[in-house]
Amino acid sequence: xxxxxxxxxxxxxxxxxxxxxxxxxxxxxxxxxxxxxxxxxxxxxxxxxxxxxxxxxxxxxxxxxxxxxxxxxxxxxxxxxxxxxxxxxxxxxxxxxxxxxxxxxxxxxxxxxxxxxxxxxxxxxxxxxxxxxxxxxxxxxxxxxxxxxxxxxxxxxxxxxxxxxxxxxxxxxxxxxxxxxxxxxxxxxxxxxxxxxxxxxxxxxxxxxxxxxxxxxxxxxxxxxxxxxxxxxxxxxxxxxxxxxxxxxxxxxxxxx
Amino acid sequence: xxxxxxxxxxxxxxxxxxxxxxxxxxxxxxxxxxxxxxxxxxxxxxxxxxxxxxxxxxxxxxxxxxxxxxxxxxxxxxxxxxxxxxxxxxxxxxxxxxxxxxxxxxxxxxxxxxxxxxxxxxxxxxxxxxxxxxxxxxxxxxxxxxxxxxxxxxx
Numbered sequence: 334x335x336x337x338x339x340x341x342x343x344x345x346x347x348x349x350x351x352x353x354x355x356x357x358x359x360x361x362x363x364x365x366x367x368x369x370x371x372x373x374x375x376x377x378x379x380x381x382x383x384x385x386x387x388x389x390x391x392x393x394x395x396x397x398x399x400x401x402x403x404x405x406x407x408x409x410x411x412x413x414x415x416x417x418x419x420x421x422x423x424x425x426x427x428x429x430x431x432x433x434x435x436x437x438x439x440x441x442x443x444x445x446x447x448x449x450x451x452x453x454x455x456x457x458x459x460x461x462x463x464x465x466x467x468x469x470x471x472x473x474x475x476x477x478x479x480x481x482x483x484x485x486x487x488x489x490x491x492x493x494x495x496x497x498x499x500x501x502x503x504x505x506x507x508x509x510x511x512x513x514x515x516x517x518x519x520x521x522x523x524x525x526x527x528x529x530x531x532x533x534x535x536x537x538x539x540x541x542x543x544x545x546x547x548x549x550x551x552x553x554x555x556x557x558x559x560x561x562x563x564x565x566x567x568x569x570x571x572x573x574x575x576x577x578x579x580x581x582x583x584x585x586x587x588x589x590x
Numbered sequence: 591x592x593x594x595x596x597x598x599x600x601x602x603x604x605x606x607x608x609x610x611x612x613x614x615x616x617x618x619x620x621x622x623x624x625x626x627x628x629x630x631x632x633x634x635x636x637x638x639x640x641x642x643x644x645x646x647x648x649x650x651x652x653x654x655x656x657x658x659x660x661x662x663x664x665x666x667x668x669x670x671x672x673x674x675x676x677x678x679x680x681x682x683x684x685x686x687x688x689x690x691x692x693x694x695x696x697x698x699x700x701x702x703x704x705x706x707x708x709x710x711x712x713x714x715x716x717x718x719x720x721x722x723x724x725x726x727x728x729x730x731x732x733x734x735x736x737x738x739x740x741x742x743x744x745x
Contacts, residue, residue, distance in 0.1 A: 375594075382597045386604035425619055490608025497611035500619065519618075524700075526619045535612070 358554070359547055365471075365478045376475075380483025384445040384546075385491060391444050392437055392491050393498045399436060400499030403427050404506035408513070418517040422525045424503035429526065429534045433496035435582050438541035441488055442574035446549035449480050450570040453553025454563035477554060481546045488542025489535060496534065533589050540581055545574050630657070630676035631716035635690045635703070640671045641726025643692055643701045649675045651705040656681045659703065675703060677714070685710040689722035701726060 370377055407423035453476065456462050462472040507513045549570050556566035640662065649657035657677035665672045677684070687708030694701050705720075714720070 378601050379597060381604070382601040385608070386600040389604060389607070429615060429619065487604075487608075490605060490612070493608050493611035493615060497614045500615075522619050528616060531615050531619070534615075 355551060358551055361473060362478055362481050362547070362550070365474050366482055369474060369478050370482060376479045377482045377486070380479045381486050382483075384441075384449070384480070384483040385487030388441060388444045388487070388491055389494070391440055392495050395436060395440055396433075396495035396498035397502040399432055399495075400424060400428060400502030400504075401506045403432070403499070404503035404511075408507060408511050417511065417513050418521050420507045420511070420513055421500075421503055421518040421522045424507070425500060425522045425526050426530065428496045428499040428503070430530055430537075431582070431586075433499065433534050434492045434537035434541055435578060437492040437495045437538065438488065438545050438578045439575055441484070441491060441542075442545050442549070442571050442578075445484060445487070446545050446570045446574055447567045449484070449546070449549040450553040450556070450567045451563055453477065453480070453550065454556035454558070454566050457554070457556060458558040458560070458563055460558075477550050481550045484546025484549065485539075485542045488545065489538040492534065492538035492541075533585075536589070537582065537585050540585060541578050544577050544581060548574050548577065627657075627676075627678035627680070629679040631679055631682070631714075632660070632674055632676050633657075633714055633716075633718055633720060635673050635675070635720040635723050636665070636668065636670045637673060637690075637692060637723050637725050638670060639725040639728060640673060641692055641694075641701050641728060643673065643703070643726065647700065647702050649677060649703045649705065651681070651684070651707070656705075673703070682713060682715070684714045686712045686714050686718055686720075687722065688714070688720065689724065690720045691724035692726035694727070 403424040404420055407420045408417060411417050411419050411423065453462075456472075456476065462476065465472045465475060504515075504518070507518055508515045552566045552570045552573070556562050643659065643662060645659055645662060647659040648655045649659065657675050659673060659675045661672075661674040663672045663674075664670075684705065685708040687710040689706050689708065691704050691706070692701055693704045708722070
């Protein structure tokens with residue numbers, strides 16, 4: 334009996350400790366960020382390329398099809414009320430406020446987050462991080478912060494691209510396929526969607542960018558330095574990021590409504 | 591060096607694309623604020639019932655947006671709704687006996703104020719009040735009246 338209580342206590346303490354360490358890790362990343370961003374921007378640009386530009390294809394293709402399927406669903410429902418003109422509005426709201434940031438963040442975790450985790454994890458497994466420390470180079474500054482910043486900068490841009498391409502997909506389905514009048518399609522969107530809606534999407538994508546990059550970098554840095562450990566850390570990145578983003582999404586939406 | 595260059599070009603393209611997407615989203619899908627005026631004058635109107643008229647609703651004349659609702663309030667003394675709206679100063683020749691009615695665009699659309707020109711020689715100016723108003727048509731009242739009429743026919 335005593336053993337069970339002891340185990341539960343240990344697990345709880347360990348959970349709180351991990352959570353605290355995570356916060357401190359975040360603070361240390363933030364602390365080093367400005368100096369690196371302004372001192373050595375080329376290192377950050379390289380990571381923006383890796384995290385952002387390399388994710389363009391998957392984000393654009395997914396955005397196109399998500400926008401198209403939203404318009405498809407909206408059209409088939411709206412046409413029951415003879416409100417086909419609202420097809421674009423339904424797609425625009427869903428894209429700009431919810432699916433744009435959320436889908437992009439999950440795709441980002443799958444495309445860029447996993448590669449960050451496995452890259453850092455492998456560096457750790459092959460003692461590259463220890464080697465840096467031996468040479469008096471701070472691996473946090475040289476390896477983690479640029480990758481973190483690259484993700485933070487890329488996410489809002491990727492989410493914007495996702496939504497814009499999605500609107501294009503909705504336009505193809507709504508206007509070209511179902512012959513909704515192009516004027517009323519866009520006019521309804523412009524009359525109904527407000528700047529606050531776009532702002533909500535941008536706020537979400539910034540928060541998700543921080544969350545996804547932070548989790549990816551953290552998991553890589555704390556991976557068990559074996560082949561199995563790196564693999565497990567990569568899986569955890571995707572799982573934890575997806576959960577975090579969906580929970581955050583709910584909270585931000587509730588706070589902004 | 592070559593590789594750095596291609597990385598820089600790729601990053602530049604990505605950032606430009608992202609920025610232009612955000613620009614597209616903020617300018618092309620929003621707004622609808624098709625009312626922009628350098629100078630405006632404020633006019634007031636009292637309604638018995640404004641339905642679901644909100645701030646920023648358009649004020650139109652002959653279907654053209656000439657102003658925007660700026661304030662909706664309830665006057666506890668007169669027990670009426672007081673709607674303040676601004677009209678673009680270039681439309682300064684609207685007769686002061688024009689009447690304002692609250693209309694609905696489409697069946698389920700949003701509500702707006704429609705002005706109907708009167709015949710007076712005096713024009714609306716800053717602070718003037720429109721005397722002739724017509725309240726919003728509330729669907730429930732309409733159905734209620736219809737039911738009462740239908741009932742009286744049978745008797």
